[in-house]
Amino acid sequence: AAAVQLQQESRMVLTKATEMAKRANDELEQQTLELKAQQEQIERNRTAENERHVRLEEERQRLKELQQKQLEQQQQQQQQQQERLLAMAKSQAHEDEFANWLVRDFMNDNHYPACIVRTSPDAVSMPINVNYLIVTETENLLDSQEELISTPLNIKFDFITNRQQFILVAIPYIVKRSSHRENVIKVRQSNGVWMSMETNEPTFDSHK
Structure with missing residues (x-):
């Protein structure tokens, strides 16, 4: 009877140890998954922030190029207007000189x-x-x-x-x-x- 009781106690201890080991493994796996999820979220946030910076830089560059293009067009229009006025003045001078x-x-x-x-x-x-x-x-x-x-x-x-x-x-x-x-x-x-x-x-x- 003492031997049977000892075997039962041994099984109970072994079962309890197995359950504790399984619980510990489950907790470790859960912690690993949570840590991985946190790292992935951090990486997503970092990627999103980098993309936002890239978009802001592209928009800044686009606005800069647009302003430069508008300035060049304005300068070109002013130059063309000056050339037209000069041509009109020269044409008038020629017409007066060779009127007859x-x-x-x-x-x-x-x-x-x-x-x-x-x-x-x-x-x-x-x-x-x-x-x-x-x-x-x-x-x-x-x-x-x-x-x-x-x-x-x-x-x-x-x-x-x-x-x-x-x-x-x-x-x-x-x-x-x-x-x-x-x-x-x-x-x-x-x-x-x-x-x-x-x-x-x-x-x-x-x-x-």
């Missing part, structure tokens, strides 16, 4: 003028020859940033015989794709180099 010069139209198929030439009253009968140039014959006319907006022309006149040192030439052009580009007229020199000339934009009552 005669206008001669050189028509193309009776639809639109190839160009309009103004000469002094003394050269009203001076022969002027106007021909279209084939685009392939205008090598090196444009660089990579330029756009052809009118047909190249070959204009000839005898300035010695007619005592006409120069003529005024107006060339019609199509509206260019970019409003930020300046219109220029290029003249081909005897060495084949195209040189930009000073220009303005006159209007003619007969061609509006």
